[in-house]
Amino acid sequence: MKATRTGSSSALTPRQEEILELVTRGISNKAIAAQLGISIDTVRRHGARIKQKRAASTTSSIACQHLWARLDNALALSLPDHGLTPAETRVVAFLCRGLSSKEIARALKISSRTVDKHREHVLRKLGMHSTRQLTAWVAGQCAKSGVPVAPDKS
Structure with a gap:
């Protein structure tokens, strides 16, 4: 069947x-x-x-999937100053791409526990409770900032 x-x-x-x-x-x-x-x-x-x-590798990443080709620039344009450190912003970018804590840790050459702490700090600073909520918010912020919703097909 x-x-x-x-x-x-x-x-x-x-x-x-x-x-x-x-x-x-x-x-x-x-x-x-x-x-x-x-x-x-x-x-x-x-x-x-x-x-x-x-x-997509994670459900959370689906909200930001249309941003993957331009994610770093989109985050820089759409995220107003929320008190995030550069390291926290990098972790957000990887979370939006659907990477796990271990994958992010390997990419940034830090421990997965450090990645988890960065994620925890970002969620607390933004008043959120989950990565899914965070990535949906990032996608919304990018949309409000005029970042194209359609994927980059070039």
Whole structure:
């Protein structure tokens, strides 16, 4: 039965579109499940399919996916001074690309615990509770600053 689905389109289903919209607004899986009247496991399964179809490594990164080609410049243009250190800003950029703490640590040549502390400080400074909420906020800030929403196809 699964073999017939291997050739499935990369287009999102209406339910996946609905969940994607909620994810990009920074809403948690638990809140999405409650809002749509489905189980958290169902939300996670849809999330996994969305990530696969969008070639994203994390659900949190989907909100910023349209910024990946220009992410560093977009962050510099769209993030007003919120008291973030340069190291914290670099961590935000990697989080928006969907990297894990270990991957960020390797890229920045620091420990993954240091990355986690930077993430914790960023969330506290911005009054947020999750990386998903952070990346949705970054995408929103970029949109308000006039950063293009369409991916760079050059």
